[in-house]
Amino acid sequence: MNPVIRTLALACATSGAVLLSAPARAQSFDWKHFDGETLNVLLNNHPWSNAIRDLAPEFSAKTGIKLRIELLNEDPQRARLGTLLQAKSSDIDVFNSLQIREGAVYAKAGWYADLTPFVSNRALTAPDFNLEDFGEGLRKTATFGGKLVALPINVEGPLFYWRSDIFAKCKVEVPAFLEDIPLAAAKLKACDAGQGVWASRGVRNAIPYAMASFVFNSGGDFKSADKKQPGLCQPKTITGLSMYADLLKNYGPVGATNQSFPQVVELLGQGKIAMTHESSNEFSNIMKYPGREGDLQIKVLPKGRDSGISKPVAFGFGLSISEYSKKKEAAWYFVQWATSAEVETKLVAKGVAPPRTSVFAGPAMKNWAGEKPVRQQWADALREISRTGTGDYASPTDRVPETREIIGRAVQEVVLGQKTAKEAACAADIDLAKLQ
């Protein structure tokens, strides 16, 4: 070939290649794209939040984005979030929330940015980010009106914890059915009057979370049979409510109506109680107490003997971008990093149950869980509740926080001996109906 023609052909080919590669380069993902930005992140006090705060320097090193993470207890965080977002403030870029509780209301208020365009934008999303890796149920919970409003950050639900050494000492069988729990509690109390038997959440708005499976496994529901009315006054729901309240009343710690998960964890960790039904999230906190890794066992709350039903509560918090954030794209970088398989793998060691299927079934989880029998039980129980659990344990209304107050108050009235379970449940139904 003529050298001139060859040179021209080469030049054309090179130019073509450059031109063809230009769009690809423009779409290539770069973690350093928002180097120098600062994001404000508002999180509630949660094992995931504490763990992610520890990992924040890694994110800053990787992206050049600085994080200002504010951690508040659950209620103050909601109050602060409400104040800022109601005022359409751009002070918050990223926040976490519980979609099964406040998701519908936040979505209606327009507080969540739609994450769908970010996920599908190859220039803004890492190639190895795989949305389908989150279970379908979790993605569905985080979707409102076709908009993906959050990415799941954990899987959690209440689990049944019991002290195998105390059960063995008292020669009490581990409850195989829900109805065995009060029987076991009675035997444990008779065996050693100095040993606390039971503890669970007794603060009004915290009760439904721990009580819901007692209701479901008894064959009850928080909705009527046609799912259109509140259903607390149904016989089987009353049975479950009554069992939960009676356990607190007869075998619970004094002052149980003022206690929530911090007190329950403290009592279990210090060895003052023999069993509880408490959040899987608290596993890492409980294991910090000496001796508990050896004598504690975990499983899903036993199914009802008569009903044959095992319906645990399971859900996860989600990480969202504020609709009013002025740095949504940089915020998306943080959200995708915090929910990436790489980060979730690191969080496993801190006792955060990963919502990504690949991480849950991955070697890191297997190795970590395999180190101790109690970890394996915890992982198995989580796998089960992820498969069979529900996050819907309210009467039919969007005003979920109010339902929790009303249901919790009914249980407190039974614990305090002010009403029978039937009286409290039927009175609560009247109040719940007003929320519809």
Added chain:
Amino acid sequence: MKSIVAAPAAASPAGIAQRPHPGLGQRSLSLAWMMWPAVSFVGAMIVFPLAYAVWISLYDASLGAEPRFVGLGNYLGLLRDPEFRNAFKVTWLLYAAALAMQLVLGTWLGVVLNGVRWARNLVCTIAITPFMLPPVVVGMMAMVLLDPSVGIVNWLIGLIGMPPQLWLAHPTWVLASVALVDTWQWAPFVALLVLGGLQSLPVSVFEAAEVDGVIGWRRFVFVTLPLLGPTLLTAAVLRSVDLLRFFDLVFIATRGGPGNASTTMNMYAYQQGFEFSRFGWASASMITLSLVVLCTVVVFARLRRAVSW
């Protein structure tokens, strides 16, 4: 000096307004702009939020829904709401119990401090410590001290053979317990006011009482206490504003429970506004609470004028 002050009044016996100095009005006008920072601050920080709260209280404004004008509907709804009526009752019970205890204990403590000669400053410094503590700290302390299982209070009463009590976890005890904790924190404040009042009383009155043979308990009841009236009313006003808005201690220690046994009006409004996102309803309850506080303060202010000497 006296003649200088009295001169203008003498010059206008019929009360005819005096024409200001010709240059004074112009100077006042030229300096009027200096008020604007203060006026703007008051407008932006007090008048606007209050007016906005009143405005929103006339709407059915909830998160995720378009606000709907309901006029006085929220206020009428509050009157029908058993939860609000309970909160109203709880607020007044707590107010009455705590205020009575704080005035009685504070007065007693003030009289004792007035009699102390040695290390009075040290005692006063220790006395002011409780009300310098943040309410959150006081709430946490109350939770620890009154814990039914490991709290020191139950241990102490156990020493004298009393059974443990559910101080913060039983509907019968919770209000008394909260009132006691608040009294522990704020009775010293009343005591300091009383101490200041006692030290400003004219010695001659006490000397005259002594000459007349009014001493001891009778002197306290018939001389000291009436003279302390204005001071006690000032203390009552200051504490009333705080007590009627009771929130932090309840929020930390009981969350309004058990049940709704310690849900004050402020706690109720917080729940409605921040937990249930019912902004119109919460604003109506806050405006109602503000009116209650205002009326109480007005009553005490009138009493204060009636007993001044």
